[in-house]
Amino acid sequence: MKYLGKSRISPGLAIAWLMATGVAMAGPAVPPWSLLPQPATLSPAGTGATEIARGAVVAVRGADRQQVQSIAERLVQRVADTNGLHLQLATASTARAAITFEVNPRADVADDAGYRITVNDTGVLVTARTPRGAFYGSVTLWQLLTPPGWTRGTPVEVAHGVIDDHPRFAWRALLLDSGRHYQSVAQIKQLIDWMSLNKLNVLLWHLTEDQGWRLEIPKYPELTKIGTCRKSVGLDSELTGSADLPYCGFYTQADVRDIVRYAAERYVDLVPEIDLPGHSQAAIAAYPWLGVTGQRPSVWTDWGVSPWLLKPDEKTLQFVDDVLDDVMRLFPSRYVSIGGDEADKQQWNASPEVQARMRALGLANADQLQGWFTNQVAAHLIQHGRTPVGWDDELVAGAKLPASEVVMSWHGDDNERVALTAIRQGHDVVMTPQESLYFDHYQSDLPDEWQGPPPAATLQQAYDTAVIPNGASATEARRVIGVQAGLWTEQMPTFAHDQHAVFPRIAALSELGWSPVGAHDWNGFLHRMPAELARYRALGIDYADSAFAPVFQVTAAANGAFRVELSNQTGFGTIRYTTDGSNPDKQSPSYAGPFTLPGNATVHAATFAPDGFELAAARTQVLDETTLLSRDSNVLPTCSKQPASRLEGSRPAQGSKPVYAVDIGNACWLWPQAPLDGVKHVAITAERIAWRFGDESKDAVVRRKTSTAGDFEIHLDTCSGPLLARLPLESAAQAKGQIRLDAKLAAPVGAGVRNLCVFATGDPRDGQWALARMTFSK
Template sequence: MSRIVTSKFSRCLVIVWLATTGVAVAVPAVPQWSLLPQPAKASPIGSGATEIANGAVVSVHGADRQQMQSIAERFVQRVADTNGLNLRVATTDAAHPVITFDVNPNAGITDDAGYRITVDDSGILVTARTPRGAFYGSVTLWQLLTPPGWTRGAPVEVAHGVIDDHPRFAWRALLLDSGRHYQSVADIKKLIDWMSLNKLNVLLWHLTEDQGWRLEIPKYPELTKIGACRKAVGLDSELTGSADLPYCGFYTEAEARDIVRYAAERYVDVVPEIDLPGHSQAAVAAYPWLGVTGKRPSVWTDWGVSPWLLKPDEKTLQFVDDVLDEVMRLFPSRYISMGGDEADKQQWNASPDVRAQMHKLSLANMDQLQGWFTNQVAEHLIKHGRTPVGWDDELVAGATLPASEVVMSWHGNDNERVALAAIKQGHDVVMTPQESLYFDHYQSDLPDEWQGPPPAATLRQAYDTVVIPNGASATEAQRIIGVQGGLWTEQMPTFAHGQHAVFPRIAALSELGWSPSSAHDWNGFLQRMPAELARYRALGIDYADSAFAPAFHVTATANGAFQIELSNQVAFGTIRYTTDGSDPTNQSTPYAQPITLPGNATLRAATFAPDGLELTAPRTQVLDETTLLSRDSSALATCSKQPASHLEGGKSARGSRPIYSVDIGNACWLWPQAPLNGVKHVVMTVERITWRFGDEAKDAVVRRKANASGEFEIHADSCTGPLLARLPLESAMQAKGQSRLDAKVAMPAGAGVRNLCVFATGDPRDGQWALARMVFSK
């Protein structure tokens, strides 16, 4: 079949009158365009549709035929893989193609990355000035062929109209940290694929860290022979299989070139980051003369900020030049990142040689010395035609950065004052505020949320990221060249965790980077998310459903029953529930008002989109005599009143890993208004987590132990109030995984509803205690 195009004007009508019978018959409306990121301009006609079915012919016209043939073939493969339609790419000019890609350098299209899609009775035409623009057009066309509620393998009707689209920013990036945890080449390629389908075009590849040097440099073989391996501490031992097997991994030159080539085919620019002078402990471990102490440290096994900086002298600069020369051979990107963040200068300050160097250069402080060092590196890059990129830390410290440096601004606090200072100094700036676009941060306070540092960075916070600093003039605003999400991997050991962290927040990042500011509409974004989540599933992406997942708020009623309120983070979708323990379906009872249930019931709930798509996995609330007398750590406050970290425990017998809410360095929790009438016994489930939290050590809270192993204590009213229970930790000290502790509760006079303080004694740096759950009984 050479032509499968059908005009469907009548399908835009909800009701069609049959004149012969006078009966009204419902006819499905043409699915609305549900596109993400939202195009610069989308103009549906309001009537008519083109049907795309199996066998539809895809043709390539115009310039760059070989590149376009490849783009068309990947588009056809994507359609087949995700929605099961088998389209056919014509090898020669087809007489009547259904879909046509036309590259015309003189087309009236905005931007080289722009495109126009026209859907009418003739079929679908994608027009662009360049293959890059045509590629982005193919992504949008794939979304048109996966509308809300599509059925795999069934013909798809695409509403008539015109889409004129181009990106808002030139830099639309995701940072991938391969230094803390290594990802396979195959997984990085998957991530690049998925980035490109979100119209992101920069992978900032963080390749060197205190915890590992990940790029082969033939002139300095010890960088990967020594610097790419660390001891398997904590959960790393589960990844290697044994605490005696080191955690290792690096990318050969051939692998780096392969990733660069693969990314270029998908119009993603790989920007390498060689972080210096900080985050360099692995380099100093390989070559101790790079440091200032003369000693060889181990490759770091902690997370945080290490004090092992590169020595700011000519020998080190020659090493850096050699490394960057090799990096420039491997990575053709115009941009090279030299890092510059979190340089803890305690070793510099203690070094007579470094202080002498500072005075020799007539510099006032160590921040200025770092600025001098950075300028030397930047000049080497500029001399070779590259543009240096770095973090905003030196601006925070008041130092001056190289004039040509692109600044990645991660300090988003104080109304983006650092980014504003950077653009006022004439720097191009990439907005990547940690508060909303660091995707290692957890996404909700749900008890099953994955591990990550605090505070939460929700889908809404990501979407509402300020990309133009307040106070910037129209001219200064042009210095903002893009946005970037950060996938930092201290607490992200697996690619599955990376998927959970990136998706669906990447959708918010995509829209920030691509769509015009006039299209920014949170409610509209939510309406388009169900179709996007369905595409994630079709692509095999294991995304986080945290934003849509039901949360349970349970209270007691006067007659001893339970009242349950259901909600979700974004107040979107229909929450449906069952009370018999079965999984909810899109036909289950919709939640409309608080539910009252007796004890010994199991409530299960899930959220559904308007088209019936299940947005979340079901969540469960068991209602019994322990419901109001128990708390997971996620439902407790920290004693410092600071947001808790979510830390991962060891693998259980069932293969799952518990997640704990912990104030690192302060093993202390608060349970306000605990109902303690008649309570006589308590059971606690705890786990000891290996301390590897680096610079958190200085703030650790040490509590006096009553015995050598320490204990958990429960106090009423305050952390120094009446002691209710003491649970010794001797049996849990050497346990792998969780331990169960139990004790009698000594209730003071006047017991009833009381505030509780629960803490572990001892020094958390010897092992951070985590609390899974505590249950009182009568």
């Protein structure tokens, strides 16, 4: 048949099979099955391959024909969209096919979500017990049809063998925070599509926040009349178009039904999160009687932890029951999350009414009161056949959660102690440690890394997440039902930023959740990433290349020249560079070690996979008289020695938005060993960012001002050492966007290098100064 090639032996195929199954072999051969997540069992034939070409027929047999037909149709469309290979759906069950899907409830497959792919002379057969298994088989088949180095529209050879596969964990999740920043229905559907292609099956949808209530509840219309909108403070005004236009957005019940249906077709379970009793300021803004003080707050414009908690009384509990009744009508999921995290108890502790209620209930403290409140809410869900889900905060505080509650453990420090406590109290646990699986955290210290909170959560840190708490027995380990990444959106205002944050770290999450523990292999994962990144690119995903991007280390060499050293975060791929102004390609010189260039040169460097795929776009380093006399804030340590946040600045008239490294509440940076021989002048570029950092206020460092508007000061040796320069801010205090300050140095510096401290005076809560760049000149 034209579209179904005969068995053949390709050179080097046996070596490639061994690489695919993790056996070490010399040489750079690429495995024919570059699959992610790594399947449970790979059984290569060792020889032979079947060709799938344009017009190849895809057929469906067995049970659940209508559902499986839809799966096959989406596979055909996906292959056409990404690979340009146009397959053909069979019009009759008797048609001879190159690819066949067969669902048989009695099939010898390990799991309802499992499948088997058999590739031999007769074609490709995907066998499953259920349509869900057939869907995951279709994802793997799509990957087989987009192998490393595929050429769009050309036939694909699929190597012979058998793949038996099923998931390790039942809960493979991404949390999407729509409370801080709103995503459109179309964007959420796109994210669900992409999740499903990474074999994730849970979208935990965070729908209520201090900064916005996003779910329509007809019985309480003020939730979406008042609670969904906040003032456009700071960069929100760039999203609305004006500081006078509020930032709004919510999902109608029709929207939710549409998204739930769409997700179900892709075997993704939407688990709603209605966070309480904290993260509720928007609800209290809509209905002040829900709060403790009786006052109406605004919908919060800050980030962080708000002190506005729901009042723990019967009227509030009736409100919560009413909301959850609507939630249960909209979401068929077995699970409903009721949050429970970051409940600041200061209003409860200050309220005589709440304290009296606590005593009447025989409770010793506010943490126990939260436990009582949570039990009331959980009981309502359990009564209706649902399983409550919540965060581990109460366990951190020493209190208990309802026995049936699934615990999402985000306090990953101290060897996952909190998760182990939850397990030993009898809870099922989802591992979501903030240190490695909070995808809002930035991914590198690159100058062009996007904004996000610290510390960095790299691709390797995500991949090496401990999914079983240290010290758990084999029996206790079975209480871990899955893993979850968090996409918290305080500093993620756009869907482009969401994509940058999620991809490619979602590949690491996918393998954590799906693949058996014995398949965990960082080096093997890296070798499978080029094909996966090529798929992302074909899908139109704007992923981050931070893990592979070239990093420049420049030092002085003899006679005014520069020594250039190149590296990247993972150590994977070949860095290629140019010095003639052109962008590198796969023919450009490869980096073999440090090299020396004269001044007034420009180096462009990019990273390539063994097959020539560009892993990271070109980065640039200019070498001139300012190179060693300039520093961006992203390479300067903070004075507190704490990792900096990366904060986004205002959109300039041209170019991309700046991103600054800032210790929030402490506008102070260090420049160790600054080369100051003969310098006489300094220039600083900086920007004042609106303060909206909530509970960070308590740690703000206020420095004495010598003028009304304050200054930037540069000191030698220490932050209280000799003053090197003072740059007044009078002319810049009301400026929008970046400003430039210039000054002569206050005193001769002398020869050699000195440690420097640079800081902004005044109160950062009046506007957080961010340093862009500091440059000395002679």
